[in-house]
Amino acid sequence: MALNRLFANLSITSTYICRQRIHTCTVSFASKPNIIKPRPGFGKAYRRIVHFPEEYTVKPLEVTNLAGRDPITGRVVAKGIGGGIKHKYHWIAWVRDGPKEGPPQEEKVIQVMEDGCRTSNIALVAVGDKLKYILATENMKAGDILKTSRDLPRIPVRANEGDAYVLGALPFGTIVHCIEKDPGHGGLYIHAAGTYGTILRKQEDRVIVQMPSKRLFSFDQHCMAVVGRLSNIEHGNTPIGSPQRNRWLGNRPRSGLWKRKDGRHGRKIRPPKPVKEIAHNTKSKIPAIQMTMHP
Template identity: 30%
Template structure:
Protein backbone atom coordinates (compact mmCIF):
# COMPACT_ATOMS: atom_id res chain seq x y z
CA UNK A 1 0.00 0.00 0.00
CA UNK A 2 2.70 2.48 0.99
CA UNK A 3 4.75 1.96 -2.15
CA UNK A 4 1.74 2.60 -4.41
CA UNK A 5 1.83 6.38 -3.95
CA UNK A 6 5.50 6.79 -2.97
CA UNK A 7 6.14 8.98 -6.03
CA UNK A 8 3.63 11.52 -4.73
CA UNK A 9 5.34 11.87 -1.33
CA UNK A 10 8.49 13.85 -0.69
CA UNK A 11 10.23 15.57 2.16
CA UNK A 12 10.16 19.33 2.52
CA UNK A 13 11.62 22.00 4.76
CA UNK A 14 9.05 24.05 6.61
CA UNK A 15 9.40 27.84 6.60
CA UNK A 16 9.51 28.13 10.40
CA UNK A 17 8.18 31.69 10.26
CA UNK A 18 10.83 32.99 7.85
CA UNK A 19 10.53 34.66 4.47
CA UNK A 20 12.58 34.04 1.33
CA UNK A 21 15.54 36.02 2.71
CA UNK A 22 15.62 34.12 5.99
CA UNK A 23 14.20 36.87 8.20
CA UNK A 24 11.62 35.96 10.83
CA UNK A 25 8.28 37.47 9.79
CA UNK A 26 6.04 35.27 11.97
CA UNK A 27 7.33 34.67 15.45
CA UNK A 28 6.99 31.62 17.69
CA UNK A 29 7.30 29.08 14.88
CA UNK A 30 10.05 26.50 14.51
CA UNK A 31 11.10 22.96 15.27
CA UNK A 32 8.33 20.40 15.14
CA UNK A 33 8.24 16.78 14.10
CA UNK A 34 9.47 15.97 10.59
CA UNK A 35 6.72 15.51 8.02
CA UNK A 36 6.33 13.94 4.60
CA UNK A 37 4.40 16.07 2.11
CA UNK A 38 1.63 14.42 0.10
CA UNK A 39 1.25 16.26 -3.19
CA UNK A 40 -2.33 17.13 -4.13
CA UNK A 41 -2.76 18.74 -7.52
CA UNK A 42 -5.83 20.97 -7.26
CA UNK A 43 -5.31 22.61 -10.67
CA UNK A 44 -5.72 19.57 -12.94
CA UNK A 45 -9.07 17.76 -12.85
CA UNK A 46 -9.35 14.46 -14.71
CA UNK A 47 -12.70 14.96 -16.42
CA UNK A 48 -14.77 11.92 -17.44
CA UNK A 49 -12.10 9.50 -16.15
CA UNK A 50 -13.38 7.38 -13.22
CA UNK A 51 -11.06 6.61 -10.35
CA UNK A 52 -11.17 4.01 -7.61
CA UNK A 53 -10.32 4.76 -3.99
CA UNK A 54 -7.26 2.70 -3.09
CA UNK A 55 -6.38 4.18 0.32
CA UNK A 56 -7.72 6.61 2.91
CA UNK A 57 -4.69 8.17 4.58
CA UNK A 58 -3.66 10.49 7.36
CA UNK A 59 -1.96 13.72 6.22
CA UNK A 60 0.05 15.59 8.88
CA UNK A 61 -0.01 18.77 6.78
CA UNK A 62 -3.80 19.06 6.69
CA UNK A 63 -6.74 19.03 9.08
CA UNK A 64 -8.60 16.53 6.91
CA UNK A 65 -7.93 13.06 5.52
CA UNK A 66 -6.90 12.36 1.92
CA UNK A 67 -7.73 9.70 -0.67
CA UNK A 68 -5.27 7.70 -2.76
CA UNK A 69 -6.93 7.43 -6.19
CA UNK A 70 -6.09 5.11 -9.09
CA UNK A 71 -7.76 6.21 -12.34
CA UNK A 72 -8.90 4.11 -15.26
CA UNK A 73 -6.08 5.43 -17.47
CA UNK A 74 -3.50 4.10 -14.96
CA UNK A 75 -2.56 7.43 -13.37
CA UNK A 76 -2.59 8.00 -9.62
CA UNK A 77 -3.34 11.02 -7.48
CA UNK A 78 -4.21 12.26 -4.01
CA UNK A 79 -7.54 13.98 -3.32
CA UNK A 80 -9.33 15.40 -0.31
CA UNK A 81 -11.41 12.77 1.43
CA UNK A 82 -15.17 13.43 1.78
CA UNK A 83 -17.32 12.19 4.63
CA UNK A 84 -18.68 8.74 3.83
CA UNK A 85 -15.96 7.67 1.40
CA UNK A 86 -15.03 3.98 1.46
CA UNK A 87 -12.13 2.03 -0.03
CA UNK A 88 -13.05 0.43 -3.34
CA UNK A 89 -15.76 2.92 -4.34
CA UNK A 90 -15.52 4.85 -7.63
CA UNK A 91 -15.47 8.65 -8.01
CA UNK A 92 -15.56 10.75 -11.15
CA UNK A 93 -15.37 14.39 -12.23
CA UNK A 94 -17.96 14.91 -14.95
CA UNK A 95 -20.56 17.57 -15.83
CA UNK A 96 -23.27 14.93 -15.52
CA UNK A 97 -21.99 12.71 -12.70
CA UNK A 98 -24.24 11.57 -9.88
CA UNK A 99 -24.51 13.63 -6.70
CA UNK A 100 -22.54 11.37 -4.37
CA UNK A 101 -19.83 12.66 -1.98
CA UNK A 102 -16.50 12.95 -3.78
CA UNK A 103 -17.82 13.51 -7.32
CA UNK A 104 -16.98 16.85 -8.97
CA UNK A 105 -19.31 18.90 -11.17
CA UNK A 106 -19.64 22.47 -12.47
CA UNK A 107 -21.70 24.64 -10.13
CA UNK A 108 -24.38 25.13 -12.80
CA UNK A 109 -25.18 21.39 -12.69
CA UNK A 110 -25.40 21.15 -8.90
CA UNK A 111 -28.92 21.60 -7.43
CA UNK A 112 -29.74 24.19 -4.77
CA UNK A 113 -29.19 23.23 -1.15
CA UNK A 114 -26.24 20.94 -1.89
CA UNK A 115 -23.12 20.97 0.28
CA UNK A 116 -19.87 21.28 -1.67
CA UNK A 117 -16.15 21.71 -0.96
CA UNK A 118 -12.91 22.35 -2.90
CA UNK A 119 -14.45 25.18 -4.93
CA UNK A 120 -12.73 27.04 -7.75
CA UNK A 121 -12.63 30.88 -7.47
CA UNK A 122 -12.52 31.14 -11.27
CA UNK A 123 -12.86 28.48 -13.98
CA UNK A 124 -9.60 26.57 -14.39
CA UNK A 125 -7.92 27.98 -11.27
CA UNK A 126 -8.29 24.78 -9.22
CA UNK A 127 -9.96 24.35 -5.85
CA UNK A 128 -9.24 27.12 -3.32
CA UNK A 129 -12.26 27.39 -1.02
CA UNK A 130 -13.54 25.00 1.70
CA UNK A 131 -10.58 22.60 1.82
CA UNK A 132 -9.98 22.28 5.58
CA UNK A 133 -11.17 19.28 7.57
CA UNK A 134 -14.86 19.41 8.45
CA UNK A 135 -15.65 22.35 6.15
CA UNK A 136 -18.37 22.62 3.54
CA UNK A 137 -20.17 25.36 1.60
CA UNK A 138 -23.89 25.62 0.86
CA UNK A 139 -25.20 26.36 -2.63
CA UNK A 140 -27.93 28.94 -2.05
CA UNK A 141 -29.13 30.41 -5.36
CA UNK A 142 -28.47 30.80 -9.09
CA UNK A 143 -28.89 34.08 -10.96
CA UNK A 144 -28.01 34.31 -14.66
CA UNK A 145 -24.44 33.00 -14.96
CA UNK A 146 -23.65 33.38 -11.24
CA UNK A 147 -24.06 31.00 -8.30
CA UNK A 148 -24.31 32.14 -4.68
CA UNK A 149 -22.51 30.09 -2.03
CA UNK A 150 -22.34 30.45 1.74
CA UNK A 151 -18.77 29.63 2.72
CA UNK A 152 -17.69 28.01 6.02
CA UNK A 153 -16.87 31.49 7.41
CA UNK A 154 -20.53 32.51 6.80
CA UNK A 155 -19.39 34.79 3.99
CA UNK A 156 -21.85 34.84 1.10
CA UNK A 157 -20.05 35.06 -2.23
CA UNK A 158 -20.73 34.88 -5.97
CA UNK A 159 -19.04 32.29 -8.16
CA UNK A 160 -19.15 31.68 -11.89
CA UNK A 161 -21.47 28.86 -12.89
CA UNK A 162 -18.57 27.26 -14.79
CA UNK A 163 -16.45 26.82 -11.64
CA UNK A 164 -16.05 23.23 -10.47
CA UNK A 165 -16.78 21.96 -6.97
CA UNK A 166 -16.91 18.61 -5.18
CA UNK A 167 -20.01 17.20 -3.54
CA UNK A 168 -19.99 16.63 0.22
CA UNK A 169 -17.91 17.69 3.22
CA UNK A 170 -14.20 17.22 3.94
CA UNK A 171 -13.64 14.43 6.44
CA UNK A 172 -11.99 15.70 9.61
CA UNK A 173 -9.16 13.81 11.28
CA UNK A 174 -9.92 12.29 14.67
CA UNK A 175 -6.48 13.44 15.79
CA UNK A 176 -7.58 17.07 15.59
CA UNK A 177 -9.74 16.58 18.69
CA UNK A 178 -6.82 15.22 20.68
CA UNK A 179 -4.46 17.98 19.51
CA UNK A 180 -6.88 20.61 20.85
CA UNK A 181 -6.05 19.27 24.35
CA UNK A 182 -2.28 19.47 24.39
CA UNK A 183 -1.77 18.50 28.08
CA UNK A 184 1.95 19.28 28.01
CA UNK A 185 4.35 21.78 26.48
CA UNK A 186 6.11 19.09 24.45
CA UNK A 187 3.06 18.53 22.27
CA UNK A 188 3.17 22.19 21.22
CA UNK A 189 6.80 21.73 20.22
CA UNK A 190 5.87 18.67 18.15
CA UNK A 191 3.46 20.88 16.22
CA UNK A 192 6.13 23.52 15.58
CA UNK A 193 4.86 26.03 18.14
CA UNK A 194 7.61 27.74 20.09
CA UNK A 195 7.09 29.45 23.47
CA UNK A 196 5.29 32.81 23.43
CA UNK A 197 6.31 35.62 25.78
CA UNK A 198 3.87 38.42 26.61
CA UNK A 199 4.90 41.84 25.36
CA UNK A 200 4.28 43.40 28.77
CA UNK A 201 6.81 40.97 30.30
CA UNK A 202 9.59 42.12 27.97
CA UNK A 203 11.91 45.10 28.08
CA UNK A 204 10.98 48.34 26.37
CA UNK A 205 13.75 47.83 23.82
CA UNK A 206 12.17 44.51 22.73
CA UNK A 207 8.45 45.33 22.64
CA UNK A 208 6.26 48.48 22.70
CA UNK A 209 4.29 47.02 25.64
CA UNK A 210 7.42 46.39 27.71
CA UNK A 211 9.21 48.41 30.35
CA UNK A 212 7.95 50.13 33.46
CA UNK A 213 8.24 49.34 37.15
CA UNK A 214 6.36 46.22 38.21
CA UNK A 215 3.22 45.28 36.35
CA UNK A 216 2.79 48.44 34.33
CA UNK A 217 0.06 48.96 31.69
CA UNK A 218 1.00 48.92 28.03
CA UNK A 219 0.80 52.71 27.87
CA UNK A 220 -1.06 52.77 24.54
CA UNK A 221 -4.63 53.29 23.44
CA UNK A 222 -4.73 49.85 21.81
CA UNK A 223 -2.42 46.82 21.67
CA UNK A 224 0.23 46.80 18.97
CA UNK A 225 2.61 44.29 17.42
CA UNK A 226 6.35 44.31 18.20
CA UNK A 227 6.73 46.56 15.16
CA UNK A 228 4.14 49.11 16.31
CA UNK A 229 1.27 48.11 14.03
CA UNK A 230 -2.28 47.83 15.47
CA UNK A 231 -3.34 44.38 16.72
CA UNK A 232 -6.53 42.72 17.99
CA UNK A 233 -9.30 43.87 15.68
CA UNK A 234 -7.51 45.90 13.05
CA UNK A 235 -8.49 44.74 9.56
CA UNK A 236 -5.59 43.54 7.42
CA UNK A 237 -7.60 43.09 4.21
CA UNK A 238 -6.70 45.57 1.42
CA UNK A 239 -9.23 48.37 1.01
CA UNK A 240 -9.55 47.56 -2.70
CA UNK A 241 -9.36 43.89 -3.64
CA UNK A 242 -10.31 42.13 -6.86
CA UNK A 243 -12.89 39.93 -5.10
CA UNK A 244 -14.86 42.77 -3.47
CA UNK A 245 -17.60 42.85 -6.16
CA UNK A 246 -18.27 39.12 -5.63
CA UNK A 247 -18.84 39.33 -1.86
CA UNK A 248 -22.50 39.82 -0.94
CA UNK A 249 -22.04 39.57 2.83
CA UNK A 250 -18.81 39.80 4.78
CA UNK A 251 -17.76 37.03 7.09
CA UNK A 252 -17.55 39.38 10.08
CA UNK A 253 -21.19 40.44 9.72
CA UNK A 254 -23.37 39.84 12.78
CA UNK A 255 -26.22 38.65 10.54
CA UNK A 256 -26.39 34.87 10.08
CA UNK A 257 -28.52 33.04 7.55
Protein backbone atom coordinates in the same frame (compact mmCIF):
# COMPACT_ATOMS: atom_id res chain seq x y z
CA MET B 1 3.30 102.26 9.05
CA ALA B 2 0.22 100.16 9.76
CA LEU B 3 0.15 98.88 6.18
CA ASN B 4 3.83 97.91 6.34
CA ARG B 5 3.28 95.94 9.56
CA LEU B 6 0.30 94.17 7.98
CA PHE B 7 2.30 93.15 4.91
CA ALA B 8 5.17 91.97 7.11
CA ASN B 9 2.84 89.76 9.15
CA LEU B 10 1.34 88.31 5.98
CA SER B 11 4.77 87.44 4.56
CA ILE B 12 5.84 85.74 7.80
CA THR B 13 2.63 83.70 7.90
CA SER B 14 2.96 82.58 4.27
CA THR B 15 6.60 81.57 4.82
CA TYR B 16 5.66 79.55 7.89
CA ILE B 17 2.85 77.78 6.01
CA CYS B 18 5.14 76.96 3.09
CA ARG B 19 7.84 75.57 5.40
CA GLN B 20 5.24 73.52 7.25
CA ARG B 21 3.97 72.05 4.00
CA ILE B 22 7.48 71.25 2.82
CA HIS B 23 8.31 69.63 6.16
CA THR B 24 5.08 67.59 6.12
CA CYS B 25 5.68 66.39 2.56
CA THR B 26 9.25 65.41 3.40
CA VAL B 27 8.17 63.40 6.44
CA SER B 28 5.36 61.63 4.58
CA PHE B 29 7.61 60.59 1.70
CA ALA B 30 10.37 59.44 4.03
CA SER B 31 8.07 57.40 6.29
CA LYS B 32 6.06 55.83 3.44
CA PRO B 33 8.43 54.46 0.81
CA ASN B 34 7.10 53.01 -2.43
CA ILE B 35 6.46 49.41 -1.35
CA ILE B 36 4.84 46.98 -3.77
CA LYS B 37 2.33 44.98 -1.72
CA PRO B 38 2.00 41.27 -2.53
CA ARG B 39 -1.21 40.00 -4.05
CA PRO B 40 -3.60 38.26 -1.64
CA GLY B 41 -3.09 34.53 -1.53
CA PHE B 42 0.48 34.68 -2.85
CA GLY B 43 2.34 35.61 0.32
CA LYS B 44 5.57 34.13 1.61
CA ALA B 45 5.58 30.99 3.73
CA TYR B 46 7.89 31.04 6.74
CA ARG B 47 7.10 27.53 8.02
CA ARG B 48 8.41 25.34 5.20
CA ILE B 49 9.52 25.28 1.57
CA VAL B 50 8.34 22.38 -0.59
CA HIS B 51 10.62 21.29 -3.42
CA PHE B 52 8.21 20.56 -6.28
CA PRO B 53 9.46 18.59 -9.29
CA GLU B 54 8.57 19.55 -12.86
CA GLU B 55 5.92 16.83 -13.29
CA TYR B 56 3.20 15.70 -10.90
CA THR B 57 4.05 12.74 -8.69
CA VAL B 58 2.53 10.90 -5.73
CA LYS B 59 5.97 10.37 -4.21
CA PRO B 60 6.33 12.29 -0.92
CA LEU B 61 8.22 15.51 -1.60
CA GLU B 62 11.23 16.85 0.27
CA VAL B 63 10.64 19.81 2.58
CA THR B 64 12.96 22.49 4.01
CA ASN B 65 11.70 23.70 7.39
CA LEU B 66 12.27 27.44 7.89
CA ALA B 67 11.29 27.76 11.59
CA GLY B 68 9.83 31.23 11.00
CA ARG B 69 12.87 32.62 9.18
CA ASP B 70 13.05 34.43 5.86
CA PRO B 71 14.45 32.02 3.24
CA ILE B 72 16.73 34.70 1.75
CA THR B 73 18.03 36.73 4.69
CA GLY B 74 17.72 34.05 7.37
CA ARG B 75 16.26 36.48 9.89
CA VAL B 76 13.38 35.55 12.17
CA VAL B 77 10.11 36.94 10.81
CA ALA B 78 7.44 34.85 12.55
CA LYS B 79 8.40 34.28 16.19
CA GLY B 80 5.62 31.78 16.84
CA ILE B 81 6.96 29.16 14.42
CA GLY B 82 9.69 26.67 15.25
CA GLY B 83 10.51 23.04 15.85
CA GLY B 84 7.87 20.47 15.09
CA ILE B 85 7.86 16.97 13.62
CA LYS B 86 9.45 16.85 10.18
CA HIS B 87 6.79 15.79 7.67
CA LYS B 88 6.95 14.89 4.01
CA TYR B 89 4.63 16.79 1.67
CA HIS B 90 1.97 15.05 -0.43
CA TRP B 91 1.18 16.89 -3.65
CA ILE B 92 -2.58 17.39 -4.05
CA ALA B 93 -4.04 17.38 -7.58
CA TRP B 94 -6.35 20.36 -7.26
CA VAL B 95 -7.80 20.07 -10.75
CA ARG B 96 -10.63 17.52 -10.94
CA ASP B 97 -11.10 17.30 -14.69
CA GLY B 98 -13.70 15.19 -16.48
CA PRO B 99 -15.50 14.88 -19.81
CA LYS B 100 -17.68 17.79 -20.96
CA GLU B 101 -20.30 15.44 -22.43
CA GLY B 102 -21.29 11.82 -22.07
CA PRO B 103 -20.95 9.62 -18.97
CA PRO B 104 -18.75 10.87 -16.11
CA GLN B 105 -15.22 9.67 -15.46
CA GLU B 106 -14.88 7.08 -12.67
CA GLU B 107 -12.09 7.15 -10.09
CA LYS B 108 -11.36 4.57 -7.41
CA VAL B 109 -10.15 5.38 -3.89
CA ILE B 110 -7.08 3.29 -3.04
CA GLN B 111 -6.24 4.58 0.46
CA VAL B 112 -7.25 7.30 2.94
CA MET B 113 -4.46 8.65 5.14
CA GLU B 114 -3.46 11.53 7.38
CA ASP B 115 -1.21 14.34 6.16
CA GLY B 116 1.01 16.28 8.55
CA CYS B 117 1.15 19.38 6.33
CA ARG B 118 -2.63 20.01 6.28
CA THR B 119 -5.57 19.63 8.63
CA SER B 120 -7.87 17.37 6.57
CA ASN B 121 -7.09 13.81 5.52
CA ILE B 122 -6.08 12.92 1.98
CA ALA B 123 -7.04 10.07 -0.33
CA LEU B 124 -4.97 8.25 -2.95
CA VAL B 125 -7.12 7.89 -6.07
CA ALA B 126 -6.57 5.85 -9.24
CA VAL B 127 -7.72 7.34 -12.56
CA GLY B 128 -7.05 4.87 -15.36
CA ASP B 129 -3.35 4.05 -15.10
CA LYS B 130 -2.47 7.17 -13.08
CA LEU B 131 -2.47 7.94 -9.35
CA LYS B 132 -3.17 11.25 -7.63
CA TYR B 133 -3.95 12.69 -4.20
CA ILE B 134 -7.20 14.51 -3.39
CA LEU B 135 -8.73 15.83 -0.16
CA ALA B 136 -10.78 13.14 1.57
CA THR B 137 -14.40 13.72 2.53
CA GLU B 138 -16.10 12.85 5.82
CA ASN B 139 -17.15 9.24 5.04
CA MET B 140 -14.70 8.40 2.25
CA LYS B 141 -13.06 4.97 2.49
CA ALA B 142 -10.93 2.68 0.35
CA GLY B 143 -12.83 1.07 -2.52
CA ASP B 144 -15.25 3.95 -3.16
CA ILE B 145 -15.97 4.90 -6.77
CA LEU B 146 -15.98 8.64 -7.45
CA LYS B 147 -17.44 10.37 -10.50
CA THR B 148 -16.10 13.47 -12.22
CA SER B 149 -17.77 15.41 -15.01
CA ARG B 150 -17.76 18.94 -16.46
CA ASP B 151 -21.09 18.44 -18.21
CA LEU B 152 -23.82 20.99 -17.46
CA PRO B 153 -27.11 19.07 -17.81
CA ARG B 154 -30.59 20.54 -18.00
CA ILE B 155 -31.72 18.61 -14.89
CA PRO B 156 -29.55 18.68 -11.71
CA VAL B 157 -27.64 15.48 -10.98
CA ARG B 158 -27.86 13.38 -7.80
CA ALA B 159 -24.23 13.36 -6.72
CA ASN B 160 -22.67 11.24 -4.01
CA GLU B 161 -20.02 12.25 -1.51
CA GLY B 162 -16.65 12.80 -3.20
CA ASP B 163 -18.05 13.33 -6.71
CA ALA B 164 -16.93 16.41 -8.64
CA TYR B 165 -19.33 18.34 -10.84
CA VAL B 166 -19.77 21.90 -12.03
CA LEU B 167 -21.76 24.10 -9.65
CA GLY B 168 -24.55 24.57 -12.18
CA ALA B 169 -25.18 20.80 -12.28
CA LEU B 170 -25.78 20.42 -8.52
CA PRO B 171 -29.16 20.98 -6.81
CA PHE B 172 -29.82 23.64 -4.17
CA GLY B 173 -28.76 22.72 -0.63
CA THR B 174 -25.79 20.58 -1.73
CA ILE B 175 -22.73 20.90 0.52
CA VAL B 176 -19.48 21.29 -1.41
CA HIS B 177 -15.78 22.04 -0.97
CA CYS B 178 -12.71 22.66 -3.19
CA ILE B 179 -14.51 25.23 -5.34
CA GLU B 180 -12.72 26.71 -8.33
CA LYS B 181 -12.28 30.45 -8.68
CA ASP B 182 -12.17 30.23 -12.48
CA PRO B 183 -13.19 27.19 -14.56
CA GLY B 184 -10.23 24.87 -15.07
CA HIS B 185 -7.89 26.51 -12.54
CA GLY B 186 -8.30 23.98 -9.73
CA GLY B 187 -10.06 24.05 -6.36
CA LEU B 188 -9.09 27.15 -4.40
CA TYR B 189 -11.77 27.64 -1.72
CA ILE B 190 -12.68 25.51 1.35
CA HIS B 191 -9.70 23.27 2.16
CA ALA B 192 -9.71 23.17 5.99
CA ALA B 193 -10.75 20.13 7.99
CA GLY B 194 -14.50 19.74 8.63
CA THR B 195 -15.51 22.76 6.51
CA TYR B 196 -18.04 22.96 3.70
CA GLY B 197 -20.06 25.42 1.64
CA THR B 198 -23.75 25.30 0.75
CA ILE B 199 -25.30 26.01 -2.65
CA LEU B 200 -28.16 28.44 -2.00
CA ARG B 201 -29.54 29.71 -5.31
CA LYS B 202 -28.79 30.70 -8.88
CA GLN B 203 -28.76 34.12 -10.54
CA GLU B 204 -28.77 33.75 -14.32
CA ASP B 205 -25.42 32.02 -15.07
CA ARG B 206 -24.03 32.50 -11.52
CA VAL B 207 -24.34 30.25 -8.47
CA ILE B 208 -24.51 31.67 -4.93
CA VAL B 209 -22.60 29.62 -2.34
CA GLN B 210 -22.58 30.21 1.41
CA MET B 211 -19.00 29.83 2.62
CA PRO B 212 -17.92 28.49 6.05
CA SER B 213 -17.67 32.11 7.24
CA LYS B 214 -21.42 32.55 6.37
CA ARG B 215 -20.52 35.00 3.62
CA LEU B 216 -22.16 34.59 0.23
CA PHE B 217 -19.91 34.16 -2.83
CA SER B 218 -21.06 34.20 -6.42
CA PHE B 219 -19.30 31.73 -8.74
CA ASP B 220 -19.53 30.92 -12.41
CA GLN B 221 -21.81 27.94 -13.02
CA HIS B 222 -18.99 26.15 -14.88
CA CYS B 223 -16.66 26.14 -11.83
CA MET B 224 -15.97 22.66 -10.47
CA ALA B 225 -16.76 21.69 -6.88
CA VAL B 226 -16.47 18.48 -4.88
CA VAL B 227 -19.57 17.24 -3.08
CA GLY B 228 -19.47 16.59 0.67
CA ARG B 229 -17.87 17.81 3.87
CA LEU B 230 -14.13 17.58 4.41
CA SER B 231 -12.73 14.91 6.73
CA ASN B 232 -11.17 15.17 10.19
CA ILE B 233 -14.15 16.99 11.67
CA GLU B 234 -12.84 16.84 15.26
CA HIS B 235 -9.68 18.73 14.38
CA GLY B 236 -10.92 22.02 15.83
CA ASN B 237 -12.38 20.38 18.95
CA THR B 238 -9.31 18.32 19.89
CA PRO B 239 -7.34 19.89 22.79
CA ILE B 240 -3.59 20.08 22.46
CA GLY B 241 -3.23 18.69 25.96
CA SER B 242 0.42 19.47 26.74
CA PRO B 243 3.09 22.03 25.87
CA GLN B 244 5.23 19.26 24.41
CA ARG B 245 2.54 18.36 21.88
CA ASN B 246 2.32 22.02 21.00
CA ARG B 247 6.05 21.89 20.15
CA TRP B 248 5.41 18.77 18.02
CA LEU B 249 2.91 20.84 16.04
CA GLY B 250 5.61 23.42 15.28
CA ASN B 251 4.46 26.21 17.60
CA ARG B 252 7.23 28.00 19.46
CA PRO B 253 6.24 29.17 22.98
CA ARG B 254 6.37 32.77 24.07
CA SER B 255 8.82 34.12 26.63
CA GLY B 256 6.41 33.52 29.52
CA LEU B 257 6.74 37.04 30.91
CA TRP B 258 3.23 38.38 31.51
CA LYS B 259 2.71 42.05 30.75
CA ARG B 260 -0.45 44.09 30.81
CA LYS B 261 -1.26 45.61 27.44
CA ASP B 262 -0.84 49.37 27.59
CA GLY B 263 -0.65 52.26 25.19
CA ARG B 264 -3.33 53.39 22.80
CA HIS B 265 -4.43 49.80 22.17
CA GLY B 266 -4.45 48.86 25.84
CA ARG B 267 -7.20 48.77 28.40
CA LYS B 268 -9.72 51.59 28.06
CA ILE B 269 -11.06 53.06 31.31
CA ARG B 270 -14.14 55.04 30.40
CA PRO B 271 -16.54 56.88 32.70
CA PRO B 272 -19.84 55.14 33.41
CA LYS B 273 -22.82 56.10 31.32
CA PRO B 274 -25.37 58.49 32.85
CA VAL B 275 -28.39 57.10 34.62
CA LYS B 276 -31.26 56.40 32.25
CA GLU B 277 -34.61 57.31 33.73
CA ILE B 278 -37.36 54.77 33.13
CA ALA B 279 -40.77 56.35 33.77
CA HIS B 280 -44.25 56.44 32.34
CA ASN B 281 -44.93 59.23 29.87
CA THR B 282 -47.21 61.68 31.72
CA LYS B 283 -47.32 64.32 29.05
CA SER B 284 -50.79 65.27 27.92
CA LYS B 285 -51.84 64.27 24.46
CA ILE B 286 -52.08 66.85 21.73
CA PRO B 287 -55.73 67.70 21.07
CA ALA B 288 -57.07 66.56 17.76
CA ILE B 289 -57.62 69.21 15.10
CA GLN B 290 -61.11 69.29 13.67
CA MET B 291 -61.27 70.51 10.13
CA THR B 292 -64.39 71.80 8.39
CA MET B 293 -65.24 72.55 4.84
CA HIS B 294 -66.25 76.14 5.61
CA PRO B 295 -63.68 78.98 5.73
